[in-house]
Structures are given as C-alpha cells and as structure tokens.
Amino acid sequence: MMIALTKGYLCPSQPFNGKVHSVFRRAINITTDLTSEPWVSLLGQALPATPTAFQCDFGAHGDLTALVKAGDVVFMRGGVIRLPAAALVVNTSAAKDWPQTEPIMLLNQALIQRNFGLAEAGLSQHCVAPQQQRIRSAHEYIQHLGLTTPMCLASAPEWLTNNIGYGKGLTPSGDDFLLGVLAVLSSVYEIYPKAADIFQRIALQVQQQLGKTTDISAHYLSLALSRHFSQPVQWLVYYLLTTQDESTIAIAMAKNLSIGASSGADTIAGILYCITQLLLS
Incomplete structure (x- = not known):
C-alpha cells in the first residue's frame, strides 16, 4: 500500500x-x-x-x-x-x-513594479528563442508564442479566449497563458472591482470554448473559473503582489519554470501580462 x-x-x-x-x-x-x-x-x-x-x-x-x-x-x-x-x-x-495563500487586502504599486521586474528578468534568463536570440521581456515571449492579446485588457478581455487550445502539448501554451491571467485576476478579485469584471467577462467566454482544448487543460481551466489554481501558481502571484524578499520571488519563479516543457513559462507570461495591464498601467 x-x-x-x-x-x-x-x-x-x-x-x-x-x-x-x-x-x-x-x-x-x-x-x-x-x-x-x-x-x-x-x-x-x-x-x-x-x-x-x-x-x-x-x-x-x-x-x-x-x-x-x-x-x-x-x-x-x-x-x-x-x-x-x-x-x-x-x-x-x-x-x-498543502498551504493556500491568504487573501490580499492591500496593493503597493511600487512593490509590485519591483517584483514584476525581478520576475520578468527571471523569465528572460530562462527563455531563448529558436535562433538563440535572448528574449528580453514578457511581451517578447508572448509574441514568440504567437498569442493574441488586446492592447487594453479592460476594453476587450474576451480576446484572450482566442488562445484556448493554441499550441502543443497536454496543456497548450494559450491555455497556460490564460491560466496566468486568471490567477492574477482571482488574487485581487475581492478588492479590485475592475478585476472582478474582467474575470467574469473572460469566464463567460471560456465556458463556451472548453471543447477547443484537451480534456486535461479543460479541467484546469474549469478550476480556474472557480478561482482554483495549482500551489506554485497561487504562491507566485501572491509573492509578486506582497513580498519584500527577492529570494522568495526567485524560488517561486524557479518552481514555476520547472513545470512541463514550457507550461510554467507560459503561465508566468500570462501572470506578468495581467499585472502590467491591470496593476501597472
């Protein structure tokens, strides 16, 4: 046994x-x-x-x-x-x-900006384009993946669901990216009305398009619609929005980047995209 x-x-x-x-x-x-x-x-x-x-x-x-x-x-x-x-x-x-994160009750934009920079640098160091050209930002990584994103998340969040099923593997890159976006929205859902509205608009479209992806990925997207995420994703978002400790960010990034062939990096790209659009714009 x-x-x-x-x-x-x-x-x-x-x-x-x-x-x-x-x-x-x-x-x-x-x-x-x-x-x-x-x-x-x-x-x-x-x-x-x-x-x-x-x-x-x-x-x-x-x-x-x-x-x-x-x-x-x-x-x-x-x-x-x-x-x-x-x-x-x-x-x-x-x-x-396993321990879940605590609710986030306060946001410090300066702290989030610093932590965003640390995470983006970690993603850039991890990711290399096929021609061995270093990817310098989360935006460049998203372009490398070929994902669809609106110029303004708040104005057209539904566009993100065009990425469902896009990419290879058990959890396609487009799905992992979307999970990262939803994880950030979920973390500030209770204290930031704009996040709640964007989350609901995306969720409505995701529910109608789960058939476009794999069964396994559809399962994780369904969990995300109820604001449930894996332990590494939960804690990375939490630390990016709350911690003063740079080493904590580095450890959380490493745990996520080790997930799958590129699933962790793809999810981080979604996290950073959403932070930029929602909290740093």
Missing part, C-alpha cells in the same frame, strides 16, 4: 467509482462519478500540487504507463483508492493539506 503525502483542498474524502482517464510516467488522472469532484489525480512528488490531486511517492513503481491503462477501473472506499488491475492501492487518509 502506498501513502498519499499531500492532498489538494478539492480532493474527495467520500467514496467514489471511476476510471483512469489518462496515465503518464508519474501521473494518473481519474474521472469519478462525483458531481462535486469529477476529476482526481495521483501525482508524483516532483509534479506541481493541484487542488484536485493527491501527491504520492511512485518511486518503487517505475513507469506508471507500464502498470496502469486508460479505462482501468478505480474506486475509493474509506479513504483508500484502489486500481485493481494494477494492484495499486493508495491510502489518502493521512495526506496533509
């Missing part, structure tokens, strides 16, 4: 029946029969914690794709998730909740 180490705050505790949706080397995605929690993930420790995932140490099991297949039956009883075909058992009852 394997012990789940951490759990997201939206992970189910009640019994469910389900099936494996998809499996990767260190991740299993499960669809359940629960209306409130239709998607659950089992993720390796090195992957970013999400609101609907249990993090586990899969070290002794090798490549999960050799063990688990899409369509395999899954069920949870008494806090224990079982995949009978793979003889895989995960006890979730002792899993610890």
